[in-house]
Amino acid sequence: MLKTLHQIGRIGIITEPAPDIDDALRVTDALQSKILEVLGRALCIRAVDAGSCNGCELEIHALNNPLYNIEGLGIRFVASPRHADLLLVTGPVAKNMELALQRTYQATPDPKLVVAVGDCGCTGGIFGESYASCGRVSNVIPVDVAVPGCPPSPRQILSGILTAISGSPVNGP
Amino acid sequence: MALEGWFGRAADRAESTASGPIRGAPGVFGLIVQEEEWREIAEHWAAAGGRLSSLWASRDAAGSGIVRAAYVAEAGTLVVSLPLRSEQDHYPGIERWFSSAARMQRAVADLSGLRASDADTRPWLRHAVWPDGFHPLNNEGTPPASSAGVMEEYAFVRVGGDGVHEIPVGPVHAGIIEPGHFRFSVVGEKVLRLEERLGYVHKGIERRFTEMALCDGSRLAARVSGDSAVAFSWAYCQALEGMAETRVSSRALWLRSLALELERLANHLGDIGAIGNDAGFAFGLAQFSRLKEQLLRANEQALGQRYLMDFVVPGGTRCDLTLAGADLLLDSLRSIRVEIETLRKIYEEHAGLRDRFVGAGIVTPALAAKMGLCGFAGRASGQAFDLRCDLPCDPYRELEPKKSLRSGGDVAARVEVRFDEAAESLRLMERILLQLPGGAHAGVIPIPDEGAFGIGMIEGWRGPILLAIEAGAGGRIRRCHPHDPSWQNWPVIEHAVIDNIVPDFPLINKSFNLSYSGHDL
Numbered sequence: 071m072l073k074t075l076h077q078i079g080r081i082g083i084i085t086e087p088a089p090d091i092d093d094a095l096r097v098t099d100a101l102q103s104k105i106l107e108v109l110g111r112a113l114c115i116r117a118v119d120a121g122s123c124n125g126c127e128l129e130i131h132a133l134n135n136p137l138y139n140i141e142g143l144g145i146r147f148v149a150s151p152r153h154a155d156l157l158l159v160t161g162p163v164a165k166n167m168e169l170a171l172q173r174t175y176q177a178t179p180d181p182k183l184v185v186a187v188g189d190c191g192c193t194g195g196i197f198g199e200s201y202a203s204c205g206r207v208s209n210v211i212p213v214d215v216a217v218p219g220c221p222p223s224p225r226q227i228l229s230g231i232l233t234a235i236s237g238s239p240v241n242g243p
Numbered sequence: 244m245a246l247e248g249w250f251g252r253a254a255d256r257a258e259s260t261a262s263g264p265i266r267g268a269p270g271v272f273g274l275i276v277q278e279e280e281w282r283e284i285a286e287h288w289a290a291a292g293g294r295l296s297s298l299w300a301s302r303d304a305a306g307s308g309i310v311r312a313a314y315v316a317e318a319g320t321l322v323v324s325l326p327l328r329s330e331q332d333h334y335p336g337i338e339r340w341f342s343s344a345a346r347m348q349r350a351v352a353d354l355s356g357l358r359a360s361d362a363d364t365r366p367w368l369r370h371a372v373w374p375d376g377f378h379p380l381n382n383e384g385t386p387p388a389s390s391a392g393v394m395e396e397y398a399f400v401r402v403g404g405d406g407v408h409e410i411p412v413g414p415v416h417a418g419i420i421e422p423g424h425f426r427f428s429v430v431g432e433k434v435l436r437l438e439e440r441l442g443y444v445h446k447g448i449e450r451r452f453t454e455m456a457l458c459d460g461s462r463l464a465a466r467v468s469g470d471s472a473v474a475f476s477w478a479y480c481q482a483l484e485g486m487a488e489t490r491v492s493s494r495a496l497w498l499r500s501l502a503l504e505l506e507r508l509a510n511h512l513g514d515i516g517a518i519g520n521d522a523g524f525a526f527g528l529a530q531f532s533r534l535k536e537q538l539l540r541a542n543e544q545a546l547g548q549r550y551l552m553d554f555v556v557p558g559g560t561r562c563d564l565t566l567a568g569a570d571l572l573l574d575s576l577r578s579i580r581v582e583i584e585t586l587r588k589i590y591e592e593h594a595g596l597r598d599r600f601v602g603a604g605i606v607t608p609a610l611a612a613k614m615g616l617c618g619f620a621g622r623a624s625g626q627a628f629d630l631r632c633d634l635p636c637d638p639y640r641e642l643e644p645k646k647s648l649r650s651g652g653d654v655a656a657r658v659e660v661r662f663d664e665a666a667e668s669l670r671l672m673e674r675i676l677l678q679l680p681g682g683a684h685a686g687v688i689p690i691p692d693e694g695a696f697g698i699g700m701i702e703g704w705r706g707p708i709l710l711a712i713e714a715g716a717g718g719r720i721r722r723c724h725p726h727d728p729s730w731q732n733w734p735v736i737e738h739a740v741i742d743n744i745v746p747d748f749p750l751i752n753k754s755f756n757l758s759y760s761g762h763d764l
Contacts, residue, residue, distance in 0.1 A: 125469025202447035
């Protein structure tokens with residue numbers, strides 16, 4: 071126990087400042103100011119892998135590490151879409167996941183946001199559309215913000231999430 | 244006849260690119276057989292303790308089916324090809340000798356329409372979204388319209404008895420993980436049976452390969468399973484460079500092994516933390532995810548990418564490592580080594596962790612051998628096979644990695660092997676960084692001839708990866724089959740959780756951390 075406490079004390083708090091909001095990532099202009107009114111700064115995210123190679127998941131995981139400390143920003147990942155305000159969706163949508171993604175979207179209460187993560191989520195990426203792949207996430211459910219990258223860095227993903235919840239800079243928090 | 248005898252027979256029968264010595268990975272021989280020999284080899288290999296590495300299907304130029312199986316032993320790798328008659332769509336299954344063949348055979352039936360004689364003929368990768376008669380790797384025509392919204396019926400094995408109930412989990416899981424379905428049959432908290440249903444992230448990778456040029460395929464290979472990008476892209480390039488009869492510079496090979504060990508270390512750091520977290524020790528996740536982030540940032544500074552998705556390219560590596568980059572990596576790795584040693588002591592002395600780890604998810608060495616458990620999970624259950632040591636390619640011949648081995652087969656053993664392998668990767672990388680040979684990091688390779696055949700084999704962090712390429716006309720890919728070790732290891736988890744309690748499943752599952760994408764293709 072002493073060793074554990076010593077290690078915690080020695081490392082200290084290493085969280086870095088959050089990235090800026092990036093309007094270039096915005097897909098729709100439909101501002102979600104209502105979400106901000108309802109939610110304030112607390113945001114619950116449900117991550118859905120709809121067919122990715124798992125690369126994007128690794129970087130989404132990193133958001134929980136102490137350097138990005140996403141929970142410190144009032145954002146957390148939840149276990150059910152019924153608890154979520156925002157879906158973070160990766161992958162080209164595999165046809166075998168199409169129905170599951172639609173159901174997850176339907177199970178998420180309104181108002182809700184969708185952020186597509188990664189080149190595949192944005193465009194279908196290297197997998198494209200085929201007998202087994204529906205391609206980009208917006209081919210299956212409505213998308214508010216799309217974050218490119220293969221995989222995008224945690225800061226880019228975080229920036230995409232903050233962009234989605236903040237509306238225009240005028241209406242921002 | 245000892246296993247060596249088959250290699251002798253293979254060497255004598257060098258009649259095509261798929262027989263005799265095979266290009267690519269070291270020590271691979273091919274043998275074209277009839278049904279009788281096909282069965283005989285499977286039986287013989289199983290009896291001698293050899294392993295089935297992969298099973299897949301292809302088509303010859305005339306469209307007749309060919310079923311291929313790759314077997315591995317200390318003596319080398321044997322790729323057995325069974326050509327079928329033009330209208331023949333069935334072949335002798337080998338499940339009775341290698342249980343891991345069952346799902347591979349079901350996948351072959353889904354994708355190529357060639358059926359094994361074994362009992363389980365349920366579809367595996369094909370859910371309800373494309374019809375039974377459509378075989379993606381055969382049909383050149385347009386695929387039928389999507390039938391999304393159709394709920395498939397899958398015949399799970401039912402467990403009867405008083406108080407038995409089922410817990411269905413997935414495909415969308417509660418964490419940030421890939422999708423798959425687990426069907427638990429439980430009494431109270433105890434798991435009587437687990438049945439996996441995978442294939443949800445099947446996105447048509449093997450068909451996509453056939454639409455690509457040989458020189459571009461490494462990009463797709465890197466995305467078969469994002470956490471094993473270096474291993475898959477290296478296996479691809481190893482096969483392709485062999486087919487082109489090109490030798491890559493020593494510097495490029497050393498840089499590739501640096502990237503492979505960086506990938507191994509990053510995955511173990513992430514997983515050791517997550518395993519701690521699944522046992523209620525959030526401190527472990529915080530500490531190890533910090534170290535992983537430190538490593539990824541060093542990657543980005545030294546090699547230009549946090550995850551080395553496109554670092555390995557045909558002919559060498561995408562970029563070179565500068566002296567400053569090498570120094571930076573060396574500093575970073577040395578500090579990570581010290582931190583891991585501190586944390587390992589904490590993990591080993593923590594009573595709560597020991598209580599959860601020891602005895603959870605046991606895979607005995609006998610079961611591991613029977614089911615072909617491979618990679619680090621195999622080495623935690625007494626299966627002493629590591630491509631880097633047993634069939635090493637350059638530069639591992641020179642680096643001589645030390646093998647980690649345990650026989651406990653529980654979560655504790657898998658964590659110990661992961662700690663050992665992380666430490667060994669650090670040792671190897673320090674040596675690589677200090678002794679990196681000079682020369683060019685990349686070169687141009689010629690385009691292999693039509694019909695060329697190559698095999699790549701690389702020990703990824705999870706286990707041995709095999710990748711087979713057949714060249715088409717005009718520098719195109721005719722067939723490419725990537726094989727992830729998760730194919731062998733997924734069925735073993737069904738056994739590992741028996742008699743454990745449901746809340747231990749995430750812990751046991753994480754201790755293996757198998758790939759869905761690499762398996763579903």
